[in-house]
Amino acid sequence: MVYKLTKDATTEQLEAAGLGANFANHDGAMFYNNAAGVPWTAAYIAAKGDPIADLYEDIAAEEKARATYQWLIDLTDDVDIQDSLKFLREREIVHSLRFKEAVEILKADREQKKIY
Known part of the structure; x- marks a missing residue:
């Protein structure tokens, strides 16, 4: 762009x-x-080494990127640029949702009793 x-x-x-x-x-x-x-x-x-903490860091980064893309959309009147930014903004939303799903999977696994 x-x-x-x-x-x-x-x-x-x-x-x-x-x-x-x-x-x-x-x-x-x-x-x-x-x-x-x-x-x-x-x-x-930023990486802590704990998968859940690292995923929360990733979620925060995706949400910050989403907000930035929205602010850039608001700054331009070029429709083509807006369309590209909207695509990127939606991609950040999807990434954030996938990371949130991964956090829930890890939490569920952590709570299961381990039998070895």
């Missing part, structure tokens, strides 16, 4: 949009930052 929105932009347009520094460092390549310009890092990945 970012490529679609910037592929024909001039350097002057990129600079006016606040993307001059990104263009100077990366040309037209994608460089993963959050909305505040903070670069992505693997430190954002």
Whole structure:
């Protein structure tokens, strides 16, 4: 989507949009930052080692992504971009539901008496 929105932009347009520094460092390549310009890092990945705790972390991430896609939908009037974002938002909802199902499966298994 970012490529679609910037592929024909001039350097002057990129600079006016606040993307001059990104263009100077990366040309037209994608460089993963959050909305505040903070670069992505693997430190954002949270894992405890407990499957249920990790799944709750995944659920939270999916819900945050869903909210972000909704905010992006609200920011644009481009119907094609909105459609793409709506697809991605729905995908996050499905992921969240599947993770919630997995949590319930793990909880049920944990509560069963183990006989060895």
